[in-house]
Amino acid sequence: MSTVTHDIVQKLWALCNVLKDDGVTYHQYVTELTYLLFLKMAKETGTEDQIPKGYRWDDLVTSQEPQRLTEYKRALLALGESRSRLVREIFASADTILKKPVTLTVLIKGIDSLDWHTARREGLGDLYEGLLQKNANEKKSGAGQYFTPRELIASIVTLMKPTLNDTIQDPAAGTGGFLVAANQYIREHEQPDNWTTEQRRKYRRNTFFGLEHVQDTHRLAVMNLLLHEVDVDPSASGIYYGDALGPDGEALCKRGATLILSNPPFGTKKGGGLPNRTDFTFPTSNKQFCFIQHIYNGLKPGGRAAVVLPDNVLFEGTVGKQIRADLMDKCNLHTILRLPTGIFYAQGVNTNVLFFTRGEDDKNNTKEVWVYDLRANMPQFGKRTQLTREHFTEFEAAFGKDPLCSPKSLAKRKDTGKHGRFRKFSRTWIEERGESLDIAWLKDEGDVAGVDLPEPGLLAQEIMAELEGAFEELRGILGDLGEDIEEAQA
Structure with missing residues (x-):
């Protein structure tokens, strides 16, 4: 992972601090980031045609803050029923853990402010792998x-x-x-x-x-x-x-x-x-x-x-x-x-x-x-x-x-x-x-x-x-003897 990619991963991971008051786990945070990053990266890579108008990144950015969380929830439901199998799999049974419009706004601004030109050049896959590794390194996740x-x-x-x-x-x-x-x-x-x-x-x-x-x-x-x-x-x-x-x-x-x-x-x-x-x-x-x-x-x-x-x-x-x-x-x-x-x-x-x-x-x-x-x-x-x-x-x-x-x-x-x-x-x-x-x-x-x-x-x-392995072996022995495990336990 390059230094630039590492820095972007660090900035994205730091945004998790915004959610601590809401009791959000690291794994939930990475899932939430995946929804937002998919919309952002679709824009950055010119593949927004698979996302219906009204549910794209710019639609989310330009929405009014009081209604932004409501609009976001509506987008998650709609994208989960998309005609595109790829979009449908990303948003299958999607549900946000965000509770406040202001929290969503902070995440959106944080993501929007990153150096996406450099991220594309360095490799978006490496960036995402960095997030997955950070999540895996957190034992509580x-x-x-x-x-x-x-x-x-x-x-x-x-x-x-x-x-x-x-x-x-x-x-x-x-x-x-x-x-x-x-x-x-x-x-x-x-x-x-x-x-x-x-x-x-x-x-x-x-x-x-x-x-x-x-x-x-x-x-x-x-x-x-x-x-x-x-x-x-x-x-x-x-x-x-x-x-x-x-x-x-x-x-x-x-x-x-x-x-x-x-x-x-x-x-x-x-x-x-x-x-x-x-x-x-x-x-x-x-x-x-x-x-x-x-x-x-x-x-x-x-x-x-x-x-x-x-x-x-x-x-x-x-x-x-x-x-x-x-x-x-x-x-x-x-x-x-x-x-x-x-x-x-x-x-x-x-x-x-x-x-x-x-x-x-x-x-x-x-x-x-x-x-x-x-x-x-x-x-x-x-x-x-x-x-x-x-x-x-x-x-x-x-x-x-x-x-x-x-x-x-x-x-x-x-x-x-x-x-x-x-x-x-x-x-x-x-x-x-x-x-x-x-x-x-x-x-x-x-x-x-x-x-x-x-x-x-x-x-x-x-x-x-x-x-568990020992119990599995005992079950096998009882089975070989023709004994029923339920009766043996009784």
Whole structure:
């Protein structure tokens, strides 16, 4: 992010102070800003034709202050019923949290006074990403769960090397970071100006697909794609509002993908029920195990995936053991990256990236698993210690240049031994230890003094996640014994 863009982000974020007296949360503020920024940016980019006259930025600016809030509310309702799918998705179920006309006036004047000429030159997408990151960094906003660190995304996308030939999915799209980064990679490494009509059609209609089931977050994702100029045909592709653990996800899975990039939500399905899908071989209320089934079943033969998952996915028994075995049968699970702590502070859990390639058949595809430990003897990341792109440099070099990680490519890797960060483990060895992929060998010798330790509430969330996993295993045992869980609880 340039200095100019950073300054604009700071000024926009400072406007949130205006709303403190109204009890507005940071996440609500970013949503409110999205409505106003969409109208302003439509004017700045000359795309106001999709917004009906009477509801445009200048209409809002020139309205009389006593009636301005009323006019704004009327505009939100009207735009939520727009003929344009893009406008409709931005303003779907839109409702302002503003209570005073004067507050709206301050926001409008603040936005209008910014250097939009420079902002356009620097990139409107970077400006919006800056706002999303500020929101994610505020622990009380709860938005960290929707925001994957962009340094991690950049590393993953660099290794997976998306191309125009790919059909790319993210079933848990959040604010759209993976799809935005994949689009940037494609446009930087190919020559869009030389694409044929058929290639452009493929790019717009059959390249980027995502699902997000939280409407406010979906709104932010659509805006993020728009400002990053991800040129999708909204009638055929883009990020849809829908539940990946329901029929929407089942339809997405059937469509198939050659590349899936995702950071699924942690925890169990709301209410503890099973997903409303008929295509899962191993039904479970654990969201991560549901998503990983969606991902490896949704990959076309030869397709590749990189998925961020918490530690419990690597070791939980019963259904987890079955799903890991199924994954390693159907795919070549060639690499696991153990991520440093503190990256996903909102959950307070340790995480990993699983890299795998779907086999041409469904048996014995994983022969060996390489584990890179980027967690031991690393800083505790947080506000005082920032994660940077350089932290992934050595891992990327060890991973290699082949996004599919063919046997020939894996043969070039070097096992660094028990004192190094990169080691190889055979499928037979993993099977003998109960299909557990929770593999660690380095002793963490770091001094915890002065380190950003997780807050008690975050540690409690991690403990809850482990307990939920234990309960899931007990349910599986009772099911194997033919016992009814309700009767056992009684």
